[in-house]
Amino acid sequence: MTSTSRISGFRNLSIDERRERAVAAAGLEPHRLDVLSPDRGLSLDQADHMVENVIGVLGVPVGLATNFVVDGRDVLVPMATEEPSVVAAASNLARMTREHGGFVTSSTAPLMQAQVQVVDVVDPEGARMRLLAAASELIELANAQDPALVAFGGGVRDISVRVIPSSRQTYVVLHLIVDVRDAMGANAVNTMAEAIAPRVAEIAGGRTLLRILTNKADLRITRVSAVFDRELLGGVEVVENMVDAAEFAVVDPYRAATHNKGIMNGITAVVLATGNDTRAVEAGAHSHAIGLDGRYTSMSRFEKDADGHLVGTLELPMPVGLVGGATKVHPVAQANVALLGATTADELAAVILAVGLAQNAAAVRALATEGIQRGHMSLHARNVAVSAGAAKEEVDAVVSRMIEAKAVRAEYAEQVLAEMRTPSGGVR
Incomplete structure (x- = not known):
């Protein structure tokens, strides 16, 4: 457990000194971060087993965000990014939350969904009813594909069936809703969808086509809030300007696109550093930013509390894991997870959202004061x-x-x- 994430003068230390301070604060063995050196990290042989047609590896700077307190726990956060100012900005705004308790999070169960598309169905509404009636059978068949997941308390929780008209025909689409525990879950839910597809086709009286997860992970939500100190931000006028700047992103999709990009600067950097799927997270986040009215809007919200401090909130799907994938193969990802100290996917998601909110607040503050440049x-x-x-x-x-x-x-x-x-x- 990190003793404190408040490391004064961290940026003025040498790289070796930063590592020494980081491993000491995180309670890791002295040489745990050696793999962050280019000559000690991902080898060509390891890369050759991860993807096809390997010709090399790409180095991305990994910076350490300080000052974060997430759910009462001090955390040092590794961020992999090529963009200047991101790590420093997130660290600075995290500092402004410490005396107000840092970042507070909550989350839903880690539910991912797979879709089974059925085509050429004569009676779509009837097929929907037949599939729902066969829910127990289909759930049992799907769970049989991953007994280890079920043993860990995961597995299929439910199914739903949608009837979707299109210009081609009316599709019947079954959703498998799966608790994937500490995994991102793509492999698990895809395997289940493939396994039940023949029986789904038989019950529906059609032909199954696509059998794959959806990255619109709207049942796997993480929420974060934080109070940013009014005086540390620059005073009452700065807070007022930040609220108006943030509201601009709520009401205007052109502003929202750039505003949300700032959030993803923080989120993607931690997702990448920990070996998770940046594209899945980004797809889920941006699809979640489309409101009920179909308009793209801000992912975050900012307002003032009774004492005039800035309150920031952020709520997004966060399909990340600590089991499987690059997180368990890439040596740098493993070191970064150890440094972060997350032991569950929920803890990792909480830190990622906290960094996204801090980075967002930093960008809004810069825009509302001296300008981003x-x-x-x-x-x-x-x-x-x-x-x-x-x-x-x-x-x-x-x-x-x-x-x-x-x-x-x-x-x-x-x-x-x-x-x-x-x-x-x-x-x-």
């Missing part, structure tokens, strides 16, 4: 300086010159480097 560009400038050829000891000076000139561009960085390296120059 100020903080983002200072970090982006470091990438520009390095790509222009700046050595480690030259980076800060090049960044300073670019920001001062408001010219964060590769050609200007090269010009600054040339001036610094002339005999009369030097690092300024």
Whole structure:
């Protein structure tokens, strides 16, 4: 268990020092994070067993978000992202929740659904009734495919049947509703759907076509809320501006798309770091952002409490797991899960939602105050300086010159480097 996620001056430490502080705070063995080094992480042989036609591996920076308290537990959160400012911003806003209890979460049961599509049905409504009447038989058949899941307390909880008209014909679609426990669940529910398909076709009097899970995981919901301190945010006016900025995303889908992208900056970074399926999570999140009126809207909500502090809430499907998939194969994912300290899929989902809300609050605050570019560009400038050829000891000076000139561009960085390296120059 993490002793504290509040590590002062973490960004000023060397990489080795950060690892030492992280493993000490998380109570891990000293060398547990060695696999985060490029030469110690995912090997080519391991990659060759994960996907086909392997020609190499891609490195993505893994940063550590600090300051998070989730359901009373201090957590250090590994985030895999190439975008500057994301880790720092999430850490900073998490700090502003600590004296108000951090992030509080709740969740539903880990229910995933598979769909069995039946075509060429003469009497769709009658077929629906026959399938519902055979629910016990179909559930028993599906559960027989995964006795281990059932032994762990999971398995099929129910079925539902929908009749869906289309321009081609009317489809009968059976949903298997499965408690997948600590797995993401795709393999389990897909196997069950395949197994029951012949019997479903026989009962419905048609032909089964698609047999696959849906990534609209609207029965597997995680919720998070947090109070962001008014004074730490910048005062009453900043809170008012943040509420109006967030409301803009609620009422306008053009703003919502970018607002929600900011949420996913945080969510996807943790999902990727822990070896989970980023595409499944993103598909579920964005489909959930479509309201009952069919309009795309903000995933989050912000309002003021009685004391004028900012209250943020976020509710999304979060189909992640700790069993199977890359989480159990990728050595870096395993190290990141150990560092995070999550022992169940629910705990992992809770942390992921907390990071999404913190990142969202950070972006809204930046937009409502100095604008997004100020903080983002200072970090982006470091990438520009390095790509222009700046050595480690030259980076800060090049960044300073670019920001001062408001010219964060590769050609200007090269010009600054040339001036610094002339005999009369030097690092300024």
